[in-house]
Amino acid sequence: MSGDSQKLLELAERCEKAERPDRGLDAEIHFRIKNGIGVGCASDAPAFTGSLDAALTLVPEGLSWTTGQNVHHLYWHTGVNRLNLGTGAPESVSCSAPTKSPALALCAAALRARAAIAKKTSKG
Template sequence: MAGADTLLALAERVEAAGAPDRNLDEEIAVAILWRPSGVCEPAGAIPWWLAASFGIPDYTASLDAAMKLVPGGWHWTVTDYQGAAPARAILGDDSIICTATTPALALTAACLRARARGGR
């Protein structure tokens, strides 16, 4: 997995994004060593361009995909106030709070920050 600095830089970019961004999704997949289900190679052994053909999750567009980034054992919440920006995601013991234009962006950013702290 990428280092804390890389994850934090990605989190900042996700928070600043005004809309879902496929390039960010791909960078996140590379940073977290995402691996398609059913593939036996170790995480990180699959070139990103090949992994992309397996359908990298839409972390920045889909709340369901963003939830897959929540580190094991961490509790989380997302507020959206009926679509009024910004959305806010809170992870852990309320120590990670991220805001963004959509719930998926906010949760993705918060999860990247949690992973930078060592959450997996």
């Protein structure tokens, strides 16, 4: 597994374990996504872990997402997928994760999708 995809998976796991929005985690996600280019200071990072709108910007282009809440266990579950245009069937690019908020769930799923894409790209 490439170092980039491994780091994205580590960030996804941290999102899954987070109890609340985390500005430090936002900054690390921003740095990783931007490859450290033009990032500025941590306060410039979008609030990925606290805002569904900001987390949505992490979903790779061409993929769709769904989210919902398990009302019995009170966690959020999000998936990031693409449709196979030939069959119309969904192709999962990311496993989804239960988290404390929809923004954290979307961050985790989007980062897992990015990791899967990075891994596939690194293999050629």
